Amino acid sequence: MGGVDVGGGGKGGRKQLDSEINMIPMIDLLMVTISFLLITAVWTHMSRINADAQVPGPPRPDTEQDKVEPEKQLHVEMRSPDKFVLIWKQGGTVVSTVDVPRKDNLTVTNGFKDIRYPELAAKIESEWKTTGTHRDGSDKKFDQAILHTDNETPYVYVVGVIDAIYHAKRPYTVGGKSNTLVPAFNVTFAVN
Amino acid sequence: MTIQEPGRRLMHHIPLNFVQKKVAGGGGRSTNASLSLTSMIDFLVVTVVFLLMTFSASGETPTQKGVHLPKAENTLDMIDAPIVAITGSLIMVDGNPAGNTRAIEDSKRLQRIDELFNNLKGKRELWKQTHPGKDFPGVVVLQIDQDVQAIVVKSVFQTAAFAGYPNVSFMVNSIPKSGGGGEKH
Numbered sequence: 001m002g003g004v005d006v007g008g009g010g011k012g013g014r015k016q017l018d019s020e021i022n023m024i025p026m027i028d029l030l031m032v033t034i035s036f037l038l039i040t041a042v043w044t045h046m047s048r049i050n051a052d053a054q055v056p057g058p059p060r061p062d063t064e065q066d067k068v069e070p071e072k073q074l075h076v077e078m079r080s081p082d083k084f085v086l087i088w089k090q091g092g093t094v095v096s097t098v099d100v101p102r103k104d105n106l107t108v109t110n111g112f113k114d115i116r117y118p119e120l121a122a123k124i125e126s127e128w129k130t131t132g133t134h135r136d137g138s139d140k141k142f143d144q145a146i147l148h149t150d151n152e153t154p155y156v157y158v159v160g161v162i163d164a165i166y167h168a169k170r171p172y173t174v175g176g177k178s179n180t181l182v183p184a185f186n187v188t189f190a191v192n
Numbered sequence: 193m194t195i196q197e198p199g200r201r202l203m204h205h206i207p208l209n210f211v212q213k214k215v216a217g218g219g220g221r222s223t224n225a226s227l228s229l230t231s232m233i234d235f236l237v238v239t240v241v242f243l244l245m246t247f248s249a250s251g252e253t254p255t256q257k258g259v260h261l262p263k264a265e266n267t268l269d270m271i272d273a274p275i276v277a278i279t280g281s282l283i284m285v286d287g288n289p290a291g292n293t294r295a296i297e298d299s300k301r302l303q304r305i306d307e308l309f310n311n312l313k314g315k316r317e318l319w320k321q322t323h324p325g326k327d328f329p330g331v332v333v334l335q336i337d338q339d340v341q342a343i344v345v346k347s348v349f350q351t352a353a354f355a356g357y358p359n360v361s362f363m364v365n366s367i368p369k370s371g372g373g374g375e376k377h
Binding site: 023026027030031033034037038040041042045046047048049050051052053111112113114115116149150151152153154155156158159160162163166167169183189 | 270340
């Protein structure tokens with residue numbers, strides 16, 4: 001039997017402070033706990049990547065809509081098979097354009113396709129650091145990325161590019177603490 | 193019946209030599225093995241701690257049969273929201289059929305999917321009735337097969353937005369961050 005010393009010397013006449021744990025129920029409990037956890041275990045973890053449909057809300061009566069300056073937006077073009085085009089636009093004005101060579105490193109494992117664009121991710125991050133508007137942790141708004149893709153592109157490539165856009169992270173202040181890193185961009189799709 | 197003192201009961205006048213050898217310890221190696229209780233309990237406790245740390249109370253998110261989800265690194269945790277699954281040309285909302293994508297694939301044009309729109313709108317109305325006074329979160333999770341065309345994805349995305357779900361999430365298989373591509377934080 002296992003014993004647990006809970007202190008005290010155990011002088012004559014005083015209550016015994018040593019107590020024993022019965023090993024058989026303890027091992028039974030551990031076994032049952034392990035069985036329960038193994039049966040209920042989830043080994044494949046699903047996650048999500050977010051996108052914003054940019055549905056405009058009603059105009060605020062206290063702000064003059066005409067004086068609102070349009071923000072810079074990053075347009076990510078993935079129509080070309082050999083390059084991505086990153087275009088910063090402010091309203092209808094093109095601020096800057098950068099080409100990123102496209103390498104589709106598609107891997108297939110058990111029928112599941114996986115594609116990564118590390119060069120695109122690195123370039124988007126550096127672009128955001130130089131041109132992004134909402135970089136401060138206390139800023140509640142996020143920079144907007146708009147994805148342009150042609151109609152036949154398989155979904156796995158679209159997710160690869162969205163994942164690369166979300167590689168750029170910024171601090172976000174929650175309850176006075178700015179230790180949370182969140183994606184720097186909100187992603188939406190271009191209609192055309 | 194008299195109570196007898198416990199002890200060996202082998203009768204020496206019966207020639208069971210192999211039993212005699214076993215009892216005397218002169219036989220082969222014993223088949224009983226001792227187990228160290230301390231090591232065993234250590235192992236069990238470590239296993240319990242590991243399983244508790246990996247335990248997910250939310251359970252497994254149901255994935256539609258035949259849907260191969262893409263993988264992504266920069267992901268968020270799953271949330272409780274209506275799930276729109278697209279496999280082949282069939283659209284399902286929380287496991288119930290809600291239209292198909294054939295018309296979009298044929299026309300190659302962005303268009304609203306009426307059946308999906310009505311289904312999502314009905315769910316939104318139901319949520320508002322069951323949660324009076326609360327803001328509708330407007331979140332929907334798209335569970336789309338990896339080979340579905342972008343025009344279908346965009347059409348479903350727009351349909352969900354029109355039905356009052358502007359926050360659209362794409363369900364993916366989470367993979368650990370590779371660390372490559374860009375600066376580390």
